[in-house]
Amino acid sequence: MTTSPELPATPPAAAVSFRTVDLRGRGLTLAGLRAAVPRARQHTMADAEQKVLDIIKAVREDGFAALSDLALRFDGVQQVHPRVPAASLARALAELDPAVRSALEESISRARRFADGQRPRDLDVELGDGALVSQNWVPVSRVGLYVPGGLAVYPSSVIMNVVPALAAGVQSIALASPPQKDFGGLPHPTILAAAALLGIDEVYAIGGAQAIAAFAYGVPAHDVGPALEPVDVVTGPGNIFVATAKRLVKGVVGIDSEAGTTEIAILADSTAQPALVAADLISQAEHDPQAASVLITDSEDLAAAVRTELDLQAAGTKHSARVCEALSGPQSGVVLVEDLAQGIAACDAYAAEHLEIMTADAPAVAARIRNAGAIFVGDYSPVSLGDYCAGSNHVLPTSGTAAFSSGLNVTTFLRAIQVINYSRAALQEVSGHIVSLSGAEDLPAHGEAVTARFREAN
Structure with a gap:
C-alpha cells in the first residue's frame, strides 16, 4: 500500500x-x-526533481531552521523542534480506540511471525582443509522510517516499516511522519500510538522530501534541540517528492525502493x-x-x-x-x-x-x-x-520497478558480510593459481603478496 x-x-x-x-x-x-x-504520465519525476534538490540543499545548509520553514510552508505548522515528546506518544497510546488497538496488535503479531521467518541463516562453507569462507548477516546500525500523511492516516505503515527492522536486529530506529495542523503540529495520534505500541520513542514531525533529507544527512544540534543523527537506510512509501528524494539520496544511504x-x-x-x-x-x-x-x-x-x-x-x-x-x-x-x-x-x-x-x-x-x-x-x-x-508487507515497489526490486522485508535492514579464514596450507594450495591470474591481469603485486608469505624467512 x-x-x-x-x-x-x-x-x-x-x-x-x-x-x-x-x-x-x-x-x-x-x-x-x-x-x-x-x-x-511520466513527466512528474522530472518536475519534482529540482524542487526536491532545493529542499535537500536547504536542510543540509540550514538544518532545523529549514525544517521549521518547510513545516510552515507545506503543513501550516509553526515548529521549533520536530521531535515528538515522549508524553505525546504515551498519551496517544492511552487514548487509542480499543478496537483499533486490538486490530493493530493483531497486525503486528502476524507481521512479526512472517518477518521472523525471513531472516536468512549465516553460512559457513569449507572449501578445503583450513579453507573456510563464511557469510554473516549483520543489521545496519540505524534506520529512518517514513510514514506518510495527507489524504489518509497510515498506522499500518508504521507496522510495515518497524516490524522487519526489529526482526533484523536494528538497534536505533527513527520514524518521521508529517506534522498535522489539526493535532497541534504533531503527526496524527494514531500514528503516534502505533509507534508507541512498537516501542519506538524517536519520532519526528517531519513530512515529505525534507524528512528523507534529514534522515540521509542528519541535522546538527542547535539551540532549539538535540541533533537528528543520520541513518544508514531509509524506508517507507510516499508521494512523488518522497520517491524523488529517496532516489537522490540513494548512495548516501540505502533505500528500500522508490515507492510511489x-x-x-x-x-x-x-x-x-x-x-x-x-x-x-x-x-x-x-x-x-x-x-x-x-x-x-x-x-x-x-x-x-x-x-x-x-x-x-x-x-x-x-x-x-x-x-x-x-x-x-x-x-x-x-x-x-x-x-x-x-x-x-x-x-x-x-x-x-x-x-x-x-x-x-x-x-x-x-x-x-x-x-x-x-x-x-x-x-x-x-x-x-x-x-x-x-x-506480508505493504511497502512495495511501484511504476514497474517490481521487475528488479523487492518489497520491504528483513533483508532490507541486513548486510551480508563475507569472512575469509585460510590457513597457511590452504593458501599455499591455491597460491600458484593466484600468481597465474595476477600475471594474466598484469597485477603482479597481487601474486607477490601471496608468495611473500612462503619465503624461507617466514
Whole structure:
C-alpha cells in the first residue's frame, strides 16, 4: 500500500471513464507491452526533481531552521523542534480506540511471525582443509522510517516499516511522519500510538522530501534541540517528492525502493466475479487521484460487467470523487488480451505493486508470474488483506520497478558480510593459481603478496 499524500482535495464525483487498451492481435514484444500498458504520465519525476534538490540543499545548509520553514510552508505548522515528546506518544497510546488497538496488535503479531521467518541463516562453507569462507548477516546500525500523511492516516505503515527492522536486529530506529495542523503540529495520534505500541520513542514531525533529507544527512544540534543523527537506510512509501528524494539520496544511504503512488492490477478471466473485481480496483483508487487500477482480461463480457460495477460502487463509496478521478486517469483501465498467456506476459510487463489473480486455477497461474511486488491469489486474498493483516508487507515497489526490486522485508535492514579464514596450507594450495591470474591481469603485486608469505624467512 503506497501513497501519494499532501495533494489538494479532488473535485466533486463524476462518472467513471475506465479506458481500454486492446493488445489483441498486435504481437507485441516485451518492450511493446511495457509501452502499451497503462501508466501515469511520466513527466512528474522530472518536475519534482529540482524542487526536491532545493529542499535537500536547504536542510543540509540550514538544518532545523529549514525544517521549521518547510513545516510552515507545506503543513501550516509553526515548529521549533520536530521531535515528538515522549508524553505525546504515551498519551496517544492511552487514548487509542480499543478496537483499533486490538486490530493493530493483531497486525503486528502476524507481521512479526512472517518477518521472523525471513531472516536468512549465516553460512559457513569449507572449501578445503583450513579453507573456510563464511557469510554473516549483520543489521545496519540505524534506520529512518517514513510514514506518510495527507489524504489518509497510515498506522499500518508504521507496522510495515518497524516490524522487519526489529526482526533484523536494528538497534536505533527513527520514524518521521508529517506534522498535522489539526493535532497541534504533531503527526496524527494514531500514528503516534502505533509507534508507541512498537516501542519506538524517536519520532519526528517531519513530512515529505525534507524528512528523507534529514534522515540521509542528519541535522546538527542547535539551540532549539538535540541533533537528528543520520541513518544508514531509509524506508517507507510516499508521494512523488518522497520517491524523488529517496532516489537522490540513494548512495548516501540505502533505500528500500522508490515507492510511489499505489497501484493494483487484476488478472481475471470469465470465471471472475465482476463485483469483487470492481471492489478491489476501487479499494486502491481511494488512496489518491493518481492511484492506478488496471484490469487485465481476455473476457470482453467480464470487462463490460466490471465497468457497470465500477459505476455503481464508485458512486456509493465515501471518497467517490477521488476514486472516479483515479479510475478515469491514464494510469487506469482495462487491458484486453488474447488469452491467459498474453495476460501473464502483460502482467510481467506491467510489474504491478499489487497483483491479484482471479482466474480458474489461480494458484497455478500465480506461480507463472515473474514480476510483481506482491501476488494475491483467489477471491479471498484481496489487496486490503495485505494492507493490514495478511502478515506480508505493504511497502512495495511501484511504476514497474517490481521487475528488479523487492518489497520491504528483513533483508532490507541486513548486510551480508563475507569472512575469509585460510590457513597457511590452504593458501599455499591455491597460491600458484593466484600468481597465474595476477600475471594474466598484469597485477603482479597481487601474486607477490601471496608468495611473500612462503619465503624461507617466514
